[in-house]
Amino acid sequence: MLRFVLRRLALIVPTFFGVTLLAFALIHLIPGDPVENISGERGMDPARRARLLHQFGLDEPLPVQYARYIGHVLRGDLGQSLTTHDSVAREFATLFPATVELAFFALLFALVVGLPAGVLAAVKRNTVADYAVMGVSLTGYSMPIFWWALLLILFFSVQLGITPVSGRIAVQFDVPSVTGFMLIDTLLAGDLDAFRSALSHLVLPTIALGTIPLAVVSRMTRSAMLEVLREDFVRAARAKGLPRWRVIVVHALRNALIPVVTVVGLQIGLLLSGAILTETIFSWPGVGNWLIHGVQSRDYPVVQGGILLIAGIVIAVNLVVDMLYGVVNPRIRHA
Amino acid sequence: MQVEGLIAPPSRLNDFWRAFAQNRGAVLGLVLVVFLVGLALGADVIAPHSPIEQFRDFELAPPFWDHGGSLRFPLGTDAVGRDILSRLVHGTRLSLLIGAISVAISLTLGCILGLLAGYFRGIVDTAIMRLMDVMLALPSLLLAIAVVAILGPGLINAMYAIAIVLLPHYVRLARASVMAEAGREYVTSSRIAGASALRLMFATILPNCTAPLIVQATLGFSNAILDAAALGFLGLGAQPPTPEWGAMLASALEFIQRAPWVVTSPGLAILVTVLAFNLTGDGLRDALDPKLRRA
Numbered sequence: 001m002l003r004f005v006l007r008r009l010a011l012i013v014p015t016f017f018g019v020t021l022l023a024f025a026l027i028h029l030i031p032g033d034p035v036e037n038i039s040g041e042r043g044m045d046p047a048r049r050a051r052l053l054h055q056f057g058l059d060e061p062l063p064v065q066y067a068r069y070i071g072h073v074l075r076g077d078l079g080q081s082l083t084t085h086d087s088v089a090r091e092f093a094t095l096f097p098a099t100v101e102l103a104f105f106a107l108l109f110a111l112v113v114g115l116p117a118g119v120l121a122a123v124k125r126n127t128v129a130d131y132a133v134m135g136v137s138l139t140g141y142s143m144p145i146f147w148w149a150l151l152l153i154l155f156f157s158v159q160l161g162i163t164p165v166s167g168r169i170a171v172q173f174d175v176p177s178v179t180g181f182m183l184i185d186t187l188l189a190g191d192l193d194a195f196r197s198a199l200s201h202l203v204l205p206t207i208a209l210g211t212i213p214l215a216v217v218s219r220m221t222r223s224a225m226l227e228v229l230r231e232d233f234v235r236a237a238r239a240k241g242l243p244r245w246r247v248i249v250v251h252a253l254r255n256a257l258i259p260v261v262t263v264v265g266l267q268i269g270l271l272l273s274g275a276i277l278t279e280t281i282f283s284w285p286g287v288g289n290w291l292i293h294g295v296q297s298r299d300y301p302v303v304q305g306g307i308l309l310i311a312g313i314v315i316a317v318n319l320v321v322d323m324l325y326g327v328v329n330p331r332i333r334h335a
Numbered sequence: 336m337q338v339e340g341l342i343a344p345p346s347r348l349n350d351f352w353r354a355f356a357q358n359r360g361a362v363l364g365l366v367l368v369v370f371l372v373g374l375a376l377g378a379d380v381i382a383p384h385s386p387i388e389q390f391r392d393f394e395l396a397p398p399f400w401d402h403g404g405s406l407r408f409p410l411g412t413d414a415v416g417r418d419i420l421s422r423l424v425h426g427t428r429l430s431l432l433i434g435a436i437s438v439a440i441s442l443t444l445g446c447i448l449g450l451l452a453g454y455f456r457g458i459v460d461t462a463i464m465r466l467m468d469v470m471l472a473l474p475s476l477l478l479a480i481a482v483v484a485i486l487g488p489g490l491i492n493a494m495y496a497i498a499i500v501l502l503p504h505y506v507r508l509a510r511a512s513v514m515a516e517a518g519r520e521y522v523t524s525s526r527i528a529g530a531s532a533l534r535l536m537f538a539t540i541l542p543n544c545t546a547p548l549i550v551q552a553t554l555g556f557s558n559a560i561l562d563a564a565a566l567g568f569l570g571l572g573a574q575p576p577t578p579e580w581g582a583m584l585a586s587a588l589e590f591i592q593r594a595p596w597v598v599t600s601p602g603l604a605i606l607v608t609v610l611a612f613n614l615t616g617d618g619l620r621d622a623l624d625p626k627l628r629r630a
Contacts, residue, residue: 011468018469022481029485138360142609144561146568147584147602150591154599158592273476277565291477292569295484303484311473318472 004326012319016312017070023308024069027300028062078305083297088305092287097180098168099286102278103271105206107264110213115253115260118221122229123248133218140215145274149208149281156204163204166283170197209278213267220263224256231255258325265321269314354622361618367611375428382421383409386578390416395594411596413587419597422578423604429579430608433494433563434556440498442552445505450536452506453513464510467503475500479562483571490579493572497559508551512544546623553616557609564605580605 053059057068072078078088121133156163164170168182173194175185183202186195228234229252237251238244276288283289287306294302355361374381384390390412397404398411398419410419452463470478482496516522517540525539566572567581575586580601587597 014465015468015472018465019472022469022473026481026485138613139606139610142557142561142606142613144564144568144581144602144605144609146565146581147598147605150584150588150598150602154591154595158595269472269474273474276474276476276480277568280569291480295480296570300484303481307473307477307481310477314474315472 001326005323008319008322008326012315015315019308019311019315020070020073021066023304023311024066026304026307073308078308079301081294081302082299083302088301089309091290091302092305092309094180095285095287095290098182098284099272099275099279099288101181101183102202102205102209102284102286103268103275105202106210106271106274107213107267109206109210110217110267111264113210114214114217115221118218118260119225119248119253121218121222122225125226130222133222137215137218140211141219143211143215145208145211146277146281148211149204149278152204152208153281164197164201166281168198168201168285169194170201173197205278205282205284208281209271209274212270212274213264216263216267216270217260220260221256224259225252228252228256262321262325265324266318268317268321272310272314351622355618358618358621360614361621364611364614364616364618367607368615371427371431371608371611374424375431378424378428382418382424383407384418384421386422386425387417387576390418392416395590395597397594398596401596410600411594413583413597414590414594417576419600422583423580423600425578426580426583426601426604427608429490429573429577430560430563430605433490433497434559434612437494437497437501437559437563438552438555440495441501441555442505442548444498445502446509446541446548448502449506449509449511450513450541453510454517454532454536454540460510463506467506470499470503475558476562476565479566480569480571483566488571488574490573490577493563493566496566497562500562501555501558504551504555505548508547509541509544512547513540516540516543550616550620550623553612553619557612557616560605560612561609 050059057065060068076089078092080086081088081091084091117133117137121130124130153165157165169175169186173186173191175182175189175191175194178185178188182198183195186192186198234247234252237247242251272288275286276292278284279286279288280292287310291303291306291310293299294306355365390408393408393412394416395414396408396412396416399406399409401411404411408418408420410423412418413422448463448467452460473481479493479496479500482499483492486492486495513536522535522539526535530539563572563579564581564584567579567583568585570582570585573579573582575582583601584598587594587601591598
């Protein structure tokens with residue numbers, strides 16, 4: 001097991017350096033250099049330009065600059081935002097809990113709805129229920145979620161007026177940020193109205209972001225269940241006279257979960273992609289929204305740092321999922 | 336000599352079609368794809384108006400089934416009086432073009448890189464595959480945004496960005512197929528016959544790896560269209576007044592309460608198109624290679 005973990009860790013290192021190289025290249029590939037971007041339209045006299053280039057270390061050879069960049073990254077220094085002049089790493093850390101909260105509930109929604117739907121489709125194979133689940137799943141998988149989010153707003157917020165349109169909490173509530181997770185913070189503050197407001201703000205973004213993972217989960221669950229239901233141990237369990245639900249839930253589903261859990265773990269990249277769009281539409285103050293603003297306002301340190309951090313998180317989560325899979329399934333470990 | 340009553344074995348095409356036609360969803364998808372291609376090709380004839388002509392007297396006209404709508408603008412008009420149906424039809428051409436070009440770039444590059452990696456192994460393989468790992472580590476939309484941040488927003492750059500995002504999938508597929516095929520006897524015999532490395536890679540091995548690549552290319556179409564629309568929606572892809580579906584949605588946002596039809600129809604067009612390619616791709620996969628499974 002230790003060898004397996006070490007091998008996986010060794011594979012991560014080049015990938016991580018590759019990502020830093022990409023993030024580093026980003027600044028150098030953009031048209032114009034950062035100094036030019038700071039000076040904007042007005043231009044800048046050559047002496048001041050040279051001084052700034054020197055100040056940023058941009059007059060040194062690229063390998064030296066890269067080495068220094070890596071040094072900064074390893075110390076957690078990702079530079080400053082050009083617009084707010086705040087540390088990029090600190091901004092990311094402040095906003096990240098909002099994204100995690102949204103992604104967590106989206107995944108929860110996908111599992112709570114997707115698992116039973118997938119099981120139902122597998123057990124009732126080739127019936128109306130199966131076709132319905134598969135049809136909805138395929139539609140969900142093809143859904144442009146930025147449009148889906150708009151439809152949800154149109155129906156639930158504009159027509160019915162039961163959910164808020166944007167943000168994490170109504171403006172009148174002022175909850176001290178302790179954990180950064182709004183639901184937990186409101187509870188810690190003991191403010192139930194604020195909690196309810198935060199919860200109602202979560203509903204639509206959760207559905208919007210959870211739809212594609214939901215489609216994937218129900219599809220995976222169905223195919224994994226279909227495979228497991230053919231196995232001898234399921235027939236044996238049935239032959240023993242166990243109740244049908246027990247065979248399905250305890251014997252079949254538990255074994256079908258292994259591939260499903262893996263796929264769910266690997267959805268994290270998809271979830272973050274979706275979060276960028278979802279956060280933009282619902283003005284959700286998370287890292288996706290922040291990154292898009294960074295791109296639009298040409299705030300390159302934000303774009304660079306954001307890409308690096310998100311990629312790092314995806315790599316780390318994939319690693320953990322990989323290892324968990326190795327724990328659950330010994331065949332992978334020794335492959 | 337043909338013996339009376341003896342049935343010829345089904346041709347490969349026949350065989351494939353029988354397997355494909357069994358899947359009703361796939362046939363539906365294919366019909367939709369053909370329809371969309373027809374729309375795209377005949378956009379100039381089919382669209383009732385020019386996609387950028389502004390009928391200033393008919394701003395935000397509702398679709399014909401709504402009160403106050405007319406058949407002159409069947410799906411209504413947008414905020415500056417452009418006919419939405421015409422924009423959607425021309426948008427079909429754009430979206431299919433984006434899909435075709437980005438998939439073509441990605442497929443070509445991916446095949447070359449994958450063949451090189453799978454054929455030569457060693458340091459070439461390691462270098463190419465580590466690079467692909469880096470690209471896969473980034474969420475697809477994030478990578479596309481990074482590329483657009485470098486190249487600048489715009490339709491053409493969005494296509495390049497999407498081609499880059501799709502690339503690792505083709506490289507991996509091509510590499511895996513090459514590695515599976517390289518040890519086969521027909522490759523060895525071709526090598527003994529004196530075929531060069533290039534000939535072995537492209538003429539001997541590649542034609543035997545096409546099935547998974549065709550499937551991936553079809554599914555890549557739907558990803559490309561979806562990502563292009565997302566980039567357009569974020570203002571990083573096609574720029575107004577280009578009738579691109581994602582960009583149309585973005586410019587319609589502020590009218591969502593007053594005129595919901597400006598928001599519903601472009602999204603529906605994206606959904607139907609993506610669905611059509613996904614259905615077709617699923618059907619192709621089942622028909623071409625039952626062993627392939629979608630993750």
